[in-house]
Each structure stands twice: as C-alpha cells, then as structure tokens.
Amino acid sequence: MNKTIWNGLLVAMAISWSGLVFSGQAGEQESSDQALSQTTSATETADEKQLPSGIGWRLVRSLEMGKSGKFVHMVLVDKDRQMDKTVYSAAITKLCSKEPEFCRIRFWIQEYFIPEKLTPTAEQLKAQKADHLFNRAGSIHRTLWSCSVDHDRSQCVEW
Incomplete structure (x- = not known):
C-alpha cells in the first residue's frame, strides 16, 4: 500500500511539474509574441515615417x-x-x-x-x-x- 501511495505521489508530482514547465513556456511564448508585435509595430511606424x-x-x-x-x-x-x-x-x-x-x-x-x-x-x-x-x-x-x-x-x- 505504501508503494501505491508513493507511485501516486510520483505521478502527481510529474503532472504538476509538466504543468509548471508548459505554463512557463506559454509565458515565454506570450513574451515572444508581445516582443514580435512591438517590433512589427515599430517597423510599420518606421515605414510610415519613411513614405510621406x-x-x-x-x-x-x-x-x-x-x-x-x-x-x-x-x-x-x-x-x-x-x-x-x-x-x-x-x-x-x-x-x-x-x-x-x-x-x-x-x-x-x-x-x-x-x-x-x-x-x-x-x-x-x-x-x-x-x-x-x-x-x-x-x-x-x-x-x-x-x-x-x-x-x-x-x-x-x-x-
């Protein structure tokens, strides 16, 4: 029974850890998307300034x-x-x-x-x-x- 509880805890930790890793990647992705959006906006603004x-x-x-x-x-x-x-x-x-x-x-x-x-x-x-x-x-x-x-x-x- 101790072995079953131990295996359950390992599975729970693995699930928690994977959720933590993927949520961190999602945050990084959002940061990357925001940075790309800001870069694109800056480029579009620069293009607009170049052409009257x-x-x-x-x-x-x-x-x-x-x-x-x-x-x-x-x-x-x-x-x-x-x-x-x-x-x-x-x-x-x-x-x-x-x-x-x-x-x-x-x-x-x-x-x-x-x-x-x-x-x-x-x-x-x-x-x-x-x-x-x-x-x-x-x-x-x-x-x-x-x-x-x-x-x-x-x-x-x-x-």
Whole structure:
C-alpha cells in the first residue's frame, strides 16, 4: 500500500511539474509574441515615417528615372476623396516643395493599378486619376485630370 501511495505521489508530482514547465513556456511564448508585435509595430511606424502621406493620400513608391536623381512618385488617393482636388494639391505640395527642377506625381485610387515600373500598362494608365508634372528645364508645370475626377471635358484627359 505504501508503494501505491508513493507511485501516486510520483505521478502527481510529474503532472504538476509538466504543468509548471508548459505554463512557463506559454509565458515565454506570450513574451515572444508581445516582443514580435512591438517590433512589427515599430517597423510599420518606421515605414510610415519613411513614405510621406497626408489626409486622403499616401505615397506608395517613388521610381527613379534611370540614374538621373529624378523620381516619379506613385500616390494612392482615398477612393471616397478622388474628386477632391485639394487632396491632390496637398500631395503635390508635400512631395514637390523641395524639388526646384523636376517633380512628377501620378495618382490612382486603387493600389492594385499602381505600377512597379516607370511606364504604366494601358490598363494602369486608364485607371490613373491625375498626372502632375513640373520640369523647369522644359518650362512645364501642369496637372492633367482624369474625366472621372474633373467632369469638364475641356479640362480632362481620357488616357
């Protein structure tokens, strides 16, 4: 009978010990998950700080034209703000204010259509909402609007 009690105590201790070990691992896992979450949040915050954005718009990428040091900025405009030209103007001001010679910004409302290369496909071009170009050397400073943004047919472009 003493042997039975002894075996029972050993089993109980083994169960208690394994529960203690696994609960410690769960705590370590939770700590690891929290650390990963904080690292991910910090990375996302750093990425957000690297790419300018504003109310109603966000810079998705900037592509260099060859090795010229000149960039074409690809901007996503909130779909519900696509007809608000002040959103486009705010992006133009933010992205072009420090560019004394050249600035080009292309705007879309669906991130899917934003090109990863300088030259958009026909489908990407058709989905484009606006195109701003400032080129001091060519004396160009203009913004073209898609007809879905500016319904005045004399002021808009069908790409």
